[in-house]
Amino acid sequence: MSGFSALSSAENHWATYMGAWFPGERVVYRGKDLFHELKHLSWMQLYLYGITGHVFTEKQAKLFEGMWALTTSYPDPRLWNNRIGSLAGTVRSTGTLALSAAIAASEADIYGGKPILGAFNFFIRAKGKCDQGIALRTIVEGELDKCRTISGYGRPIINRDERITPLLDLAKELNLADGPYTQLAFAVEEVLLQGRWRMRMNVAALAAGLAADQGISEREYYLIAAPCFTAGIIPCFLEANQRPEGTFLPLPCNRINYSGNPPRKWNPSES
């Protein structure tokens, strides 16, 4: 057995390239002096630098910021992650707990984290196969045969995604809308519309295509997107927090639709 040598050598020793705080003096952030060399960056640029180690242009940062602002900032408390914020607000929990829990919950199967990552991953795999000369229709059919869905296509509630036009407009304004992965996102939609599937692209596919064209990896994209629902969650918390306590969508007993076992007795002798 390999044993604990890896732990022994790491005990009280963490070699880092990410940074450190020199109390009362300076902060090093991924090899740069935070107060001098990085002070001109916006928060989004710094966030991107923290994840990738590369400084993105203001336009690129604006694109990522626009993705969050336009596509994941709906202050509607019916949405599942936002509802966590509202429920925390109505019971007078704290705003930070509300935000943390709602962001954590946004790493979901049918929205948020998994589709965001899944769409990006599909494009990386699909482009690799396209570059080998495999027809896109064959790639799409193969993915659907194997996985039954393609992340970024189809939508849980409605087929038409109202977020695509605003995000695409922003990307065009920034001259960042013409990359190969963005083109691939639309090409996949074409295939899906022509076939029997009748699925439209949702904004996760467009955002993944735009992001992939900025030269980031899928794990970097996943981390970039992690806080993307923040601006939608906070207003939901706030409003519920400002109204009389407990009044956010309270549930009377008859809203429970029970279909389990009928009433029965707990007989101690069965234990």
Added chain:
Amino acid sequence: MAEQEETFHTRIWDEIPEPDNPFAAASCYCHGYDVYGDLLGKASWVEYLYLLFYGERPSPQQAKLLEGLAIALANPGIREPSVHAAMSGGAGGSTNASCLMAALAVGAGQLGGAHEVYRAMEYWQQCRCNLDTWRELLLHPPQEERIDIWQPMEHPAGFDPHGASCPTPVRQTLNYLAEISPNEHLPWLQAQRDALEHTVDLPLAMSGVAAAAFKDLDLSPEQGEMLYLILRLPGAAVHALEQKKAKGRRFPFFTHAIHLANDPGPFTVKQTVERSTI
């Protein structure tokens, strides 16, 4: 015409309202049992816990197994990352909920955490008590082409990648639980531990014992993952409170543990020109 009210569908929980308030329950039924009118005072905590998860009350043997597992898992100890995370919250005076959220987030992981238990239970579903199947799976774990938020496992689920031999508490827990289990997985694991450890060249971990125990309780991987998260919280809670009470005093800061590999040094005016590449 009034819109039909949407309802929450459940096979677990029902409530009958008080006559004077539709928002207050007079009776609460869990899988058919009147929780406050009948079950309270008759059922033990672990019996109720099992009822909640499984939908039926446990046999005495199942209840004993769950109780033993709950004790084994209740406090992973202060060196364990999820408890360390909770204490890090406590040391700074963070909210108690955030301390437990920290323990959940860290304890959810795939090294000794709840998702490792989930993966190990998937192994059990696939391999059952067949040593050849286990060997094949452990040596050739399935590779997913699609990416997931959970990264690929870096070691066989249920085993300790940094272990030298199976730790005494793991063996003690396995031996006790295997002895009282009414099912076959824990006894089989106890009997085949050496063979499995030899296959992967790693010792069995507590997560592997927990996975077998949940399997013996007829729980699904999702249920096992959830219960593992819940059952390890007591230790995180008390250690966070202890550090909170101490207000961070004597809580290691690892003052000399960080070694910056790319320190540019104190910034000087000269460097403004040299480093103006960004």
